[in-house]
Amino acid sequence: MEETIRATGHEHVAAAHQSTVEVTTDDFLTPAGDCIVGIEADRAAADFDPAFVEACRDADATVTATFAAAGHEDAITARGDPDLTFESDRSAVIRTSDYVDDRTVAVGADGAAASLDRDLVAALADGADLTLTLRVA
Numbered sequence: 001m002e003e004t005i006r007a008t009g010h011e012h013v014a015a016a017h018q019s020t021v022e023v024t025t026d027d028f029l030t031p032a033g034d035c036i037v038g039i040e041a042d043r044a045a046a047d048f049d050p051a052f053v054e055a056c057r058d059a060d061a062t063v064t065a066t067f068a069a070a071g072h073e074d075a076i077t078a079r080g081d082p083d084l085t086f087e088s089d090r091s092a093v094i095r096t097s098d099y100v101d102d103r104t105v106a107v108g109a110d111g112a113a114a115s116l117d118r119d120l121v122a123a124l125a126d127g128a129d130l131t132l133t134l135r136v137a
Contacts (some may be wrong), residue, residue, distance in 0.1 A: 001055055003048050005092060005132040007038025009069065009124030015113040021065075021076065022103070022113075023132055024091040035093075035113045037067065037121070038130040045086040045105050055136045056080040056105065063106035065094050066133045067116060070123035074116050078106035080136065092132075105134065 010029040015021070017035030024033075025041045055061055061080030066073060078094050087102035094106045124130060 001049075001052050001137075002133055002135040003043070003052050005038075005041050005043050005134070007041040007130045007132065009037070009126065009128045009130060010039050011125060011127065013037055013121060013124040015116050015121040015124070017113040019096045019112050020093055021067075021109075021111075021116070022091050022093045023130070026090065037113055037116065037124055038132065041091070043092075044089050045092045045103060046089045048086055048105075052134075052136060053084070053086045056086070057082050057084050062137050063094075064135045064137075065106065065109075066135070067120060067130065068133070069120055069130045070126075070128040072117055072120035072123055074120050076109050076111040076115070078109035081107050092134075 012029040014034045020035040023038040023041045063078045066075045083100040093103040
C-alpha cells in the first residue's frame with residue numbers, strides 16, 4: 001500500500017536536520033526550516049487513505065519513504081506507531097525518534113533530512129520537483 005506526495009524544492013532547502021525530514025503544503029521556506037525538503041505539497045498527512053493510515057498504526061509496520069527529484073533518488077526506512085493520527089493538513093514528517101504529533105507519518109527512521117543524498121538535496125535547492133512515495137508493509 002502506498003501514498004504519493006508531489007512537492008517542489010526551494011532555494012532554502014538545506015536538508016541539515018539530524019532527526020526529521022518534512023514536506024509541507026506551505027508555499028514558502030525560511031533558512032530555519034532545515035528539515036523541509038519540499039514545499040507546495042499537493043497533499044498532507046490528513047489526505048491519506050484511511051486504510052493506509054490504519055496500516056501505519058501497526059507498531060510492526062515498515063514504512064519506506066522514497067524521495068525522487070531530477071533523476072536522483074534516496075530512501076529512508078521507518079516504522080509505524082499506534083499513536084499516529086495523520087491529522088495535519090499542512091505537512092508530513094518522518095522522525096528518527098519515537099515522538100508523535102499530528103504531522104508524524106512514521107517514527108524510528110534510519111535517516112532524516114541530513115542523511116539524504118547530497119545530489120538530490122542540491123537538485124531540490126535548485127527548485128526541482130519532488131516525488132515522495134510512502135510504502136507501508
